Amino acid sequence: MTMTTEAKASTRERLLEAAATLTYREGTGVGIQALCQAAGVSKRSLYQLFDSKDELLAVSLERGAPAYKAWLLPPAGDDRSPRERILHVFGQLESQSAAPDFQGCRYLAVQIELKDPTHPASRVARGVKDDLTGFFRAEADRGGARDPDLLARQLMLIFDGASARAGVGADDLAGLVSPTVGGLLDAAGLR
Amino acid sequence: MTMTTEAKASTRERLLEAAATLTYREGTGVGIQALCQAAGVSKRSLYQLFDSKDELLAVSLERGAPAYKAWLLPPAGDDRSPRERILHVFGQLESQSAAPDFQGCRYLAVQIELKDPTHPASRVARGVKDDLTGFFRAEADRGGARDPDLLARQLMLIFDGASARAGVGADDLAGLVSPTVGGLLDAAGLR
DNA sequence: ACCAACATAAACCGATCGGTTTCCGCTTCT
DNA sequence: AGAAGCGGAAACCGATCGGTTTATGTTGGT
Numbered sequence A, B: 001m002t003m004t005t006e007a008k009a010s011t012r013e014r015l016l017e018a019a020a021t022l023t024y025r026e027g028t029g030v031g032i033q034a035l036c037q038a039a040g041v042s043k044r045s046l047y048q049l050f051d052s053k054d055e056l057l058a059v060s061l062e063r064g065a066p067a068y069k070a071w072l073l074p075p076a077g078d079d080r081s082p083r084e085r086i087l088h089v090f091g092q093l094e095s096q097s098a099a100p101d102f103q104g105c106r107y108l109a110v111q112i113e114l115k116d117p118t119h120p121a122s123r124v125a126r127g128v129k130d131d132l133t134g135f136f137r138a139e140a141d142r143g144g145a146r147d148p149d150l151l152a153r154q155l156m157l158i159f160d161g162a163s164a165r166a167g168v169g170a171d172d173l174a175g176l177v178s179p180t181v182g183g184l185l186d187a188a189g190l191r
Numbered sequence C: 001a002c003c004a005a006c007a008t009a010a011a012c013c014g015a016t017c018g019g020t021t022t023c024c025g026c027t028t029c030t
Numbered sequence D: 001a002g003a004a005g006c007g008g009a010a011a012c013c014g015a016t017c018g019g020t021t022t023a024t025g026t027t028g029g030t
Helices: A010-026 A032-039 A043-049 A053-072 A082-096 A106-113 A120-142 A148-167 A177-187 B010-026 B032-039 B043-049 B053-072 B082-096 B106-113 B120-142 B148-167 B177-187
Strands: none
Touching: A010 A032, A010 A043, A010 A053, A010 A106, A032 A043, A032 A053, A053 A082, A053 A106, A053 A120, A082 A120, A082 A148, A082 A177, A106 A120, A106 A148, A106 B106, A106 B148, A120 A148, A148 A177, A148 B106, A148 B148, A148 B177, A177 B148, A177 B177, B010 B032, B010 B043, B010 B053, B010 B106, B032 B043, B032 B053, B053 B082, B053 B106, B053 B120, B082 B120, B082 B148, B082 B177, B106 B120, B106 B148, B120 B148, B148 B177
């Protein structure tokens, strides 16, 4: 057997990483030539690892999702209150928005750029967004919100709005997100 | 004189209209071939009316801005309260979001698609967004909000968030926007 | 009736698109 | 050492990109 475990997984990983980086910075319209060059991989290798550019984008987005969630969401077995756990998410967003290369939530951007909701990458993006909505609703529920579904939708409104505004450089979110979310949680009666 | 008034303005107008329609539906990446075909105009005419595709996009966006504002904002000499005037904007957004071909705010989409903020079309889009922010701030001020600047930023958060969420089909905004904005206005002490 | 301006269709330009194929070097196993 | 296969470089495919040019109407003014 040829080292089944431990694997370096290099060529595929480099492609996925390059796809993640370049499509975020330049949009989903980046050429596969640029992708391959950035990854140091030949087009030949690309097309024997993936069926198409679309699939590469989708897999790249999907592979990055767990890390994104792990970074955005609080640990599962957290002892903090739902309120604090929800605010944690927005704190992460706000801190990320300070980065010089921040361009907003990549999953939202992908859905906007690829107008077609049936595009594989768009489907993956929608799934990630749905997961975040689910987190909000679960916490809203746990915190005894008056209308957990409504609160979850409101939080997503703020999340995507903040992400988009900061992503296009229209706002830096400083002193904006926390009070807004706080007000929402108060109004929802989140204990 | 060759009919200075009354003008049919056909060729240029058709191009601007086609640009508005197609870039909204398909994104800023549409080819000029498709643009010309939709407008029933030759590429030659395009390039003697505009310097480049980028300029065409920018002019198209700019030409549509007054109509957009007229539709979105309440009449200038309105006798309604600031609160009602602000809610009018969100009512318009919500009603627009029901349309089957709604894809979110085109000015936000343009900024996200063209990552480059110096792109002429991106500059135009930013200007329109700034105008809306200015409207919110003016109304917040007039209504005696505790912190008019903060309220304006919050309202833009909601506006862009709602536009993006509805645009990608993640939410239909029904029963979501009005209570959320209402809560914000209450919290800001808008009389 | 003639002329000038404008708009069209279509060929053309070099560059790039997504995707395929050929060739060749390098590693790795036997 | 020899065989097998992975992966990189690069040519190649037809199509399209943004943009230019030529040649052919078509129109309206005098």
